[in-house]
Amino acid sequence: xxxxxxxxxxxxxxxxxxxxxxxxxxxxxxxxxxxxxxxxxxxxxxxxxxxxxxxxxxxxxxxxxxxxxxxxxxxxxxxxxxxxxxxxxxxxxxxxxxxxxxxxxxxxxxxxxxxxxxxxxx
Numbered sequence: 119x120x121x122x123x124x125x126x127x128x129x130x131x132x133x134x135x136x137x138x139x140x141x142x143x144x145x146x147x148x149x150x151x152x153x154x155x156x157x158x159x160x161x162x163x164x165x166x167x168x169x170x171x172x173x174x175x176x177x178x179x180x181x182x183x184x185x186x187x188x189x190x191x192x193x194x195x196x197x198x199x200x201x202x203x204x205x206x207x208x209x210x211x212x213x214x215x216x217x218x219x220x221x222x223x224x225x226x227x228x229x230x231x232x233x234x235x236x237x238x239x240x
Contacts, residue, residue: 119190120149124160127153131161131179132169150188155215158197162204162211177205196222209233 121224122145125216129135129142145151160179165171171179184191199218204211213234220227222239227238 119152120144120145121154122151122157124157125155127157127161127183128164130184131165146165146186146189150190152190152192154192155197158191159215173205177201188214203237207233207237209237213237 124140125138126145129138130146133139133143143165150181161180162176165176165179166173181198183189184194184198186201196218198217200211200214200222203214203217213229213231216227216234217237218231219225227233227234227239
């Protein structure tokens with residue numbers, strides 16, 4: 119199992135660099151890869167903030183990536199639920215992770231964020 123950083127994921131998804139994108143594709147194609155939640159969060163931050171991907175496009179892109187036989191999300195159930203919530207709301211991804219952890223584990227969440235509180239109560 120191999121861990122990769124956000125740059126590998128971005129170069130693979132965006133295919134925007136003549137030298138690094140093919141290397142990223144080779145790395146992801148030839149290894150079992152565990153994507154840490156932090157890497158997923160940073161990938162979302164960059165795709166949204168720098169590349170103006172819509173929330174739905176980000177979600178679809180990451181779910182397609184995770185559907186590959188050799189790519190695994192850390193805490194898959196939580197991340198998939200968080201991505202679904204992210205695509206349907208205006209909550210940021212970290213808040214949707216808190217929501218998903220609450221839904222999956224039952225652990226309570228304390229927050230001052232009114233939007234997150236509303237989501238937790240629904």
